[in-house]
Amino acid sequence: MSVEAPAKPRLKTSAMIASIAAEGQRTVAAPFGHALSKLAETKQNIVGMSADLAKYTDLHIFAANHPDRFYQMGMAEQLLMMSGAGMAREGFQPWLTTYAVFAARRAYDFLCLAIAEEGLDVKVCCALPGLTTGYGPSHQATEDLAIFRGMPDLTIVDPCDAIDIEQAVPQISDHKGAVYMRLLRGKVPAVLDEYDYKFELGKAKMLRDGADVLFISSGLMTMRTLEAADRLRADKVEAAVLHCPTIKPLDEKTIIEAVAARPGRLVVVAENHSVIGGLGEAVAACLLGSGTVPSGYRQIGLPDKFLDAGALPTLHDRYGISTDQVVARTLSWLG
Amino acid sequence: MSISATNMPVAELSRRAYNIRRHALKMGQVQGQGYVGQALGVADVLAVSYFRALTYRPGEPEWEGRDRFLLSIGHYAIALYAALIEAGVIPLEELETYGSDDSRLPMSGMASYTPGMEISGGSLGQGLGIAVGMGLGLKRKGSGQFVYNLMSDGELGEGSTWEAAASAAHWKLDNLITIVDFNNQQADGPSTQVLGMGDIAAKFAAFGWHAQFVDGNDMEALVEAFDKARELEDPRPRVIVADTLMGRGVPFLEEREKTHFIRVDEDEWDKAIEVLDAGYAAAAA
Numbered sequence: 001m002s003v004e005a006p007a008k009p010r011l012k013t014s015a016m017i018a019s020i021a022a023e024g025q026r027t028v029a030a031p032f033g034h035a036l037s038k039l040a041e042t043k044q045n046i047v048g049m050s051a052d053l054a055k056y057t058d059l060h061i062f063a064a065n066h067p068d069r070f071y072q073m074g075m076a077e078q079l080l081m082m083s084g085a086g087m088a089r090e091g092f093q094p095w096l097t098t099y100a101v102f103a104a105r106r107a108y109d110f111l112c113l114a115i116a117e118e119g120l121d122v123k124v125c126c127a128l129p130g131l132t133t134g135y136g137p138s139h140q141a142t143e144d145l146a147i148f149r150g151m152p153d154l155t156i157v158d159p160c161d162a163i164d165i166e167q168a169v170p171q172i173s174d175h176k177g178a179v180y181m182r183l184l185r186g187k188v189p190a191v192l193d194e195y196d197y198k199f200e201l202g203k204a205k206m207l208r209d210g211a212d213v214l215f216i217s218s219g220l221m222t223m224r225t226l227e228a229a230d231r232l233r234a235d236k237v238e239a240a241v242l243h244c245p246t247i248k249p250l251d252e253k254t255i256i257e258a259v260a261a262r263p264g265r266l267v268v269v270a271e272n273h274s275v276i277g278g279l280g281e282a283v284a285a286c287l288l289g290s291g292t293v294p295s296g297y298r299q300i301g302l303p304d305k306f307l308d309a310g311a312l313p314t315l316h317d318r319y320g321i322s323t324d325q326v327v328a329r330t331l332s333w334l335g
Numbered sequence: 336m337s338i339s340a341t342n343m344p345v346a347e348l349s350r351r352a353y354n355i356r357r358h359a360l361k362m363g364q365v366q367g368q369g370y371v372g373q374a375l376g377v378a379d380v381l382a383v384s385y386f387r388a389l390t391y392r393p394g395e396p397e398w399e400g401r402d403r404f405l406l407s408i409g410h411y412a413i414a415l416y417a418a419l420i421e422a423g424v425i426p427l428e429e430l431e432t433y434g435s436d437d438s439r440l441p442m443s444g445m446a447s448y449t450p451g452m453e454i455s456g457g458s459l460g461q462g463l464g465i466a467v468g469m470g471l472g473l474k475r476k477g478s479g480q481f482v483y484n485l486m487s488d489g490e491l492g493e494g495s496t497w498e499a500a501a502s503a504a505h506w507k508l509d510n511l512i513t514i515v516d517f518n519n520q521q522a523d524g525p526s527t528q529v530l531g532m533g534d535i536a537a538k539f540a541a542f543g544w545h546a547q548f549v550d551g552n553d554m555e556a557l558v559e560a561f562d563k564a565r566e567l568e569d570p571r572p573r574v575i576v577a578d579t580l581m582g583r584g585v586p587f588l589e590e591r592e593k594t595h596f597i598r599v600d601e602d603e604w605d606k607a608i609e610v611l612d613a614g615y616a617a618a619a620a
Contacts, residue, residue, distance in 0.1 A: 089468070
């Protein structure tokens with residue numbers, strides 16, 4: 001008589017490229033690559049450059065459609081920034097791609113002095129922002145916003161989904177100057193088309209209103225706050241969601257107005273970034289500076305530590321940025 | 336009117352180099368400091384660049400048809416200002432504003448301040464990479480102009496320089512000419528002791544460059560090297576390693592204990608100019 005061994009549960013992956021889409025969520029493939037590719041049909045001065053990560057930043061779509069306008073700069077992020085600066089000096093609009101960790105940690109000086117200080121029209125679009133890979137701290141850009149917010153004359157965009165990215169690309173292109181965009185790549189969820197939403201560079205947008213909690217969020221955390229707001233209704237909690245895709249310059253006016261409109265509302269800032277130096281601190285400084293004091297203020301973000309490797313759902317839960325955690329923590333703060 | 340690559344004779348180039356040294360000393364005197372040793376050392380290279388090699392319009396520094404000249408070493412701004420004054424891009428009377436508030440001639444070279452200053456170069460190791468981008472951009476535009484990049488031997492210590500060197504060869508940037516000012520002095524001592532690079536020309540050659548090593552204070556050798564770099568029919572980027580002497584043209588500064596920042600006492604500026612004048616007059620006679 002033979003006894004079958006129980007099937008082993010499939011281990012969860014800590015692979016570098018992990019999807020941020022929830023099971024069954026509607027997605028769009030490579031929205032950045034397609035949007036840039038389409039834009040380049042009308043803007044002849046656009047060129048794409050990558051530091052050996054075109055395939056993993058969706059720039060390969062652009063490269064396939066405009067092969068003569070794609071420049072492979074090799075695994076050399078400092079060179080990527082410098083050569084982008086040189087291209088811009090000759091009248092082109094370079095779109096540079098790499099991973100956020102490498103742009104922020106390794107190539108800061110080059111982006112700062114060769115590009116931003118010179119006021120050059122260069123767009124830096126970087127994949128794996130915040131906690132979007134389980135590959136460990138070498139690839140988790142948990143502090144890129146903190147690093148880049150200090151750079152003068154750099155516009156910073158943290159889009160939520162495929163809709164945001166598609167709409168942001170032409171606007172970023174029209175904005176003359178250095179822009180850093182946190183890039184969601186691969187199969188990117190599409191959620192914002194269910195709201196009356198249009199991306200506007202520099203603007204925060206109220207996606208839904210609610211009397212008890214005001215979520216102010218950027219990047220993929222706006223998906224989570226929208227889901228959390230739905231689920232909180234079961235607990236008779238009405239939550240508003242203010243999506244703030246432009247981190248810098250911050251839309252202070254809209255943020256202050258939203259908080260001032262209902263001073264009794266708990267304000268929760270949620271971001272896919274360390275709680276140090278990102279949207280949470282930016283919003284806090286903006287509110288305190290304007291004398292707009294909410295009844296409560298909380299941050300949902302990644303802890304000030306190097307994070308574990310592991311499967312993304314596990315890690316998002318562990319570090320408090322999963323929808324379950326957003327709901328649970330919000331309820332606990334409301335008492 | 337454009338100035339284009341000419342056959343200016345060596346004697347005339349030497350006169351230009353002498354003028355560049357004189358402008359630099361005058362500017363140094365204004366502030367009582369400046370990277371004068373480097374300026375004196377690299378003056379011959381700048382004279383050949385601006386009066387033999389480069390095509391440009393002095394009154395129109397952003398003219399599209401110009402050759403680009405990048406000063407990667409922003410610290411050498413005093414040297415480039417001297418050359419730009421000599422070339423007629425910057426008026427001579429501006430010399431006395433050097434390093435002063437609201438001047439177009441700050442101590443470290445910055446692109447937004449100074450006509451003819453193509454990049455801000457104070458953070459070392461950036462010029463060559465920017466030159467790669469500009470070289471690619473010029474080719475995209477179908478331009479036949481060159482990008483010249485003047486860098487220092489100290490910048491060879493920056494890894495970014497070698498990223499750029501590899502890329503320039505990969506992209507076959509035959510429109511890129513970089514000049515390495517090999518004066519063997521950097522902040523903490525002789526470059527060969529701070530971070531020995533061995534045979535610099537051989538290193539570039541191994542990266543796929545056409546490399547020349549010349550006496551950077553020998554006008555005839557410089558002319559030959561620049562002409563060759565420009566006229567070579569070879570799909571490689573070009574480097575001229577120019578072996579220069581800090582303080583060149585002012586013997587008491589040449590002989591001063593060699594440091595990155597040559598000390599010139601207050602009473603020595605006039606003397607330095609006198610010695611330079613006398614030396615030039617003797618050589619020209």
